[in-house]
Amino acid sequence: DTAVSQTPKYLVTQMGNDKSIKCEQNLGHDTMYWYKQDSKKFLKIMFSYNNKELIINETVPNRFSPKSPDKAHLNLHINSLELGDSAVYFCASSQTRHEQFFGPGTRLTVL
Amino acid sequence: SQELEQSPQSLIVQEGKNLTINCTSSKTLYGLYWYKQKYGEGLIFLMMLQKGGEEKSHEKITAKLDEKKQQSSLHITASQPSHAGIYLCGADLAGGGADGLTFGKGTHLIIQP
Numbered sequence: 001d002t003a004v005s006q007t008p009k010y011l012v013t014q015m016g017n018d019k020s021i022k023c024e025q026n027l028g029h030d031t032m033y034w035y036k037q038d039s040k041k042f043l044k045i046m047f048s049y050n051n052k053e054l055i056i057n058e059t060v061p062n063r064f065s066p067k068s069p070d071k072a073h074l075n076l077h078i079n080s081l082e083l084g085d086s087a088v089y090f091c092a093s094s095q096t097r098h099e100q101f102f103g104p105g106t107r108l109t110v111l
Numbered sequence: 112s113q114e115l116e117q118s119p120q121s122l123i124v125q126e127g128k129n130l131t132i133n134c135t136s137s138k139t140l141y142g143l144y145w146y147k148q149k150y151g152e153g154l155i156f157l158m159m160l161q162k163g164g165e166e167k168s169h170e171k172i173t174a175k176l177d178e179k180k181q182q183s184s185l186h187i188t189a190s191q192p193s194h195a196g197i198y199l200c201g202a203d204l205a206g207g208g209a210d211g212l213t214f215g216k217g218t219h220l221i222i223q224p
Contacts, residue, residue: 033211041148041197041219045211055210090153099144100201100212102154 003027006091006103013081014111021076021106023091032074033092033100034066043090049074050096078108086110114138115202117215124190125223132185132218134200142203143183144212145174149196157185157198195222 004025013019025032034046047066048055054066063079074093078085088107094100116135124130134143145157158167160176160183167174171188187194197219201212 035211035214041217043154043199043201043214043217045213048211092154097142097203099156099159101156102146104153 004091004093004101004103006089006106008106009104010107010109012109012111015081015083017081018077018079019081019108020078021089021091021108023074023076023103025072025091025093025101027093027095027101029093029095029101030071031094031096032068033094034074034076035090035092035102037088037090037105039087046076046089047074081108081110083110113216114204114213115200115215117200117218119218120216121219121221123221123223126191127189130187130190130220132198132200132220134183134185134202134215136181136202136204138181138204140176140180140183140202140204143174143176143180144201144203145183145185146199146201147196148199148217154199190222192222192224195220 007022031050033048035043036046037043046060049068065077068074086109088105090105091103092100118133143160146154148154158174163178163180165176173186176183197217199214199217201214204213
């Protein structure tokens with residue numbers, strides 16, 4: 001039933017590690033997104049993927065890389081994690097020019 | 112400066128009272144989306160506005176987009192405890208249709224019984 005799902009819900013890891021967050025949508029949407037929400041609840045776009053092509057990429061460190069194995073999935077890989085990467089990461093999907101549906105979020109804590 | 116200004120940052124309202132949250136942009140809003148986020152949870156879509164002067168309502172929540180498409184307001188009538196949470200306005204500022212949304216910093220709404 002879940003429209004946009006993310007795993008894991010919580011991720012605690014050490015600085016310097018590499019980790020991935022998975023996202024899946026079963027809505028048949030053509031665009032998927034990754035957002036980062038900081039401790040002050042400010043939500044900022046990181047990436048969007050449309051038809052398996054990266055179409056925007058904000059000023060995000062290249063340690064972050066989105067990977068889309070198919071239209072229903074957009075995974076987020078993070079290399080060499082830093083303390084400042086601690087945040088809640090949200091995946092979302094939409095049909096072009098329509099509302100975005102958000103996943104439940106993944107709370108990443110880097111120690 | 113912030114592309115999308117949301118006000119107020121926080122709001123404490125007595126149950127049963129009306130309230131308004133504003134979202135202002137210096138750029139044309141190709142689409143304006145209102146979301147609600149409960150603490151520690153994901154975003155729930157409320158309404159989408161695209162045309163100048165457009166107004167939509169759902170239960171006790173009404174959202175409007177001004178004629179110039181640079182400002183939107185969210186109005187809650189007869190507030191209830193279930194309305195508490197963080198309200199976020201998100202905007203399509205690029206008009207490309209598949210870009211991400213630019214969000215305001217959110218309004219923390221507390222409803223006092």
